[in-house]
Amino acid sequence: MGSVIKINAITVPADSGDELAHRFAARAGAVDDAEGFEGFELLKPTDERDQWLVLSRWRDEESFQAWVASPAFAHGHRSAAERSGGEAPKPVSTHSEVWSYEVAGGSDA
Template sequence: MITVANRIYVNPDFAEAFEARFRERAGLVDQMPGFLSNFVLRPTKSGEPYIVLTLWESREAFEGWTQSDAFHQGHARSGSLPREAFSSPNILEIHEVISHAQTQKL
């Protein structure tokens, strides 16, 4: 299993629009083979990034998503926010899960 964390720096004036974009997302990733879950994390301190965290069965499954038509369709909507909505380039991090614990409900 892998995690993919996309750290996105959003200007505070655009935070509400950014969050709405995820609440209204197309959900295309949800149907992809190997997709496990998606979290959108709001920063608790000013100046810190939002984190879009996805869990995948494998790196190959994630790469299949990034090369799919569904990926391009889903990310075409990202043009709905102007460039000034983002204060810095996003940072993508991929990690292998070496340990995992979970209760029955999140």
């Protein structure tokens, strides 16, 4: 069996996309050391869509679930202001949902 793919589809108003990208950049590397983590990309729409996609790859479902249940997950999803005892910033998204897939085929390139 191939990698497990998790896609977090985040609905973001057009005027909030840059802030979403900034927040992701501010916590880059937060998941890198998680057991079974293979990588992720933040995908910005290039058409009229308002959904940004966070695509992450995991060795298996158990690795992903262990990370979601970990203190590192909670810590990584708090803002820098919250981590230093301040207030949470205004959300940039209006909705999100997680889609689950596994690799069933493809190229080696």
